[in-house]
Amino acid sequence: MGKNNKKIVFVAMSGGVDSSVAALLLKKQGYNVVGVYMKNWSESKPGVVWCTWEQDQRFAREAASQINIPFYTWDFEKEYRGKVFDYFVRGYRKGETPNPDVMCNKEIKFGLFLKKALSLGANYIATGHYVRLKSTNSESLRIYEFAKKFLPPHSFIRKLAPIRYSLIVAKDNNKDQSYFLWTLTQKQLRYCLFPIGDYIKPEVRALAKRHGLINAERKDSQGLCFVGKVKFNEFLQAYVSPKQGDIIQVIFDAQGKRYESVVGMHQGVQFYTIGQRHGIRIAAGEPYYIVAKCAKTNTLYVSFHKYVNRFFDHVIRVHNIHWISSHMPHMPFSCMARYRYRQPLQEVTVMRIKGKTAVVKCAKVPVGIASGQSIVFYQGQKMLGGGVIAT
Structure with a gap:
C-alpha cells in the first residue's frame, strides 16, 4: 500500500479517458479513490439528441469498475441550470460571448462537487484537467497539518497561512486547460489534485490502453457539454x-x-x-x-x-478580476495574457484596478475580442488569474 492509502479522493469522472486515468493514477499512488459522475444536463428536444449523459455515465461507471473503485452519480442538474446555463443564455441575449466552462468549474466542479465531497469525508477532489498544482512550502504544510491535529483551535500556529498554491501550465502545452481555471481560490486549491498535469495526451492514452480501460480510444468531447451533437445556432435558437x-x-x-x-x-x-x-x-x-x-x-x-x-483599441476593460494568489500585484503590472483558449500569449500591462475592474493595455491591438470572453494572465509558466472582458 502507498503512503496515501488513508487519504480519500473523490474523482470527477466524465466518462472520458483523462478523468479515468486520473483516477487510475491516484489508485496506484495509494489513495482511497471514489469515482463520481456529475449529471449536469439531460434536457433534449424532440428528434434531436443534445446531451449524451447516459453514455458518458456508462463509460465512467465501467472505467471505475475496471480500476476497482466505488462509483456514484451525483445530480447537479438543477444547480447547473441556475448557475451555468442561465448565465450562458443571459450573456448571449445581451450579445456577449460568455464561457460556460469557466463558470462550470467555478460553481459546479470546484464549488458544489468539492463541497459535497468534503462533507462526505474526502480529503481531496481530483479532475482530469491538464494543469499542474504547485505549493510554495511543503514543510509548512506538514507543520500546519500537525497543528490541526494536535493543537487547540486558538493556537497561533493553526492560524498561520501555511501554504500558497499556484497553477502551472500543463506539460502538454497543446492540452493545457489553465485558461478555464482562473476563478479558483486558495481555499479551493488546497483540496485539489490534478494527476495528469505532468503527462502529455499520448502518454495518458497509453496508460489507459496498458490497463485495458474501456475509454482508452474514446474521442475527446468537443464543445459545450449541454449542446451535444446539434449545431450551436440551432441549440441557441431554442432559448434565444x-x-x-x-x-x-x-x-x-x-x-x-x-x-x-x-x-x-x-x-x-x-x-x-x-x-x-x-x-x-x-x-x-x-x-x-x-x-x-x-x-x-x-x-x-x-x-x-x-x-x-x-474596430479595436489597445486598452480594454476587464471586470470580475481575480488573482489565484489572492494578492493584487503592484500596478502597473506587465505580464502575458490570452483571451481565447489556445490563443498565442500576448504582452499586456495591467494599468490600474478599481474594485474588481481593471484597465489592461495590450502591446498589440487585441483583434477579435468580444464582451463576455475571459482574459487570463500568465507570468512564465504560472497562471496568475483573469477576468471577464467588457467592450
Whole structure:
C-alpha cells in the first residue's frame, strides 16, 4: 500500500479517458479513490439528441469498475441550470460571448462537487484537467497539518497561512486547460489534485490502453457539454428568440475615412461571433467576416478582412478580476495574457484596478475580442488569474 492509502479522493469522472486515468493514477499512488459522475444536463428536444449523459455515465461507471473503485452519480442538474446555463443564455441575449466552462468549474466542479465531497469525508477532489498544482512550502504544510491535529483551535500556529498554491501550465502545452481555471481560490486549491498535469495526451492514452480501460480510444468531447451533437445556432435558437437587424459592410479608405452600407439582414447579433465567416449568407465575390457587433442596436458589421484593427483599441476593460494568489500585484503590472483558449500569449500591462475592474493595455491591438470572453494572465509558466472582458 502507498503512503496515501488513508487519504480519500473523490474523482470527477466524465466518462472520458483523462478523468479515468486520473483516477487510475491516484489508485496506484495509494489513495482511497471514489469515482463520481456529475449529471449536469439531460434536457433534449424532440428528434434531436443534445446531451449524451447516459453514455458518458456508462463509460465512467465501467472505467471505475475496471480500476476497482466505488462509483456514484451525483445530480447537479438543477444547480447547473441556475448557475451555468442561465448565465450562458443571459450573456448571449445581451450579445456577449460568455464561457460556460469557466463558470462550470467555478460553481459546479470546484464549488458544489468539492463541497459535497468534503462533507462526505474526502480529503481531496481530483479532475482530469491538464494543469499542474504547485505549493510554495511543503514543510509548512506538514507543520500546519500537525497543528490541526494536535493543537487547540486558538493556537497561533493553526492560524498561520501555511501554504500558497499556484497553477502551472500543463506539460502538454497543446492540452493545457489553465485558461478555464482562473476563478479558483486558495481555499479551493488546497483540496485539489490534478494527476495528469505532468503527462502529455499520448502518454495518458497509453496508460489507459496498458490497463485495458474501456475509454482508452474514446474521442475527446468537443464543445459545450449541454449542446451535444446539434449545431450551436440551432441549440441557441431554442432559448434565444431571433430578432432581425442590419448587416453593415464597413470600408476604410487609404486616409482612414469610414464608409458604411447595408448589405443584408441577420436574425440576431447573439448568433454571431467576431471573426466568423460562415453563416452570414450574403452574395459577394469574396467572403465577409464579422468584425464587430452592437447588441444595443442589433447591428452586425462585416468586412472582407477578418480583423479590422480600427474596430479595436489597445486598452480594454476587464471586470470580475481575480488573482489565484489572492494578492493584487503592484500596478502597473506587465505580464502575458490570452483571451481565447489556445490563443498565442500576448504582452499586456495591467494599468490600474478599481474594485474588481481593471484597465489592461495590450502591446498589440487585441483583434477579435468580444464582451463576455475571459482574459487570463500568465507570468512564465504560472497562471496568475483573469477576468471577464467588457467592450
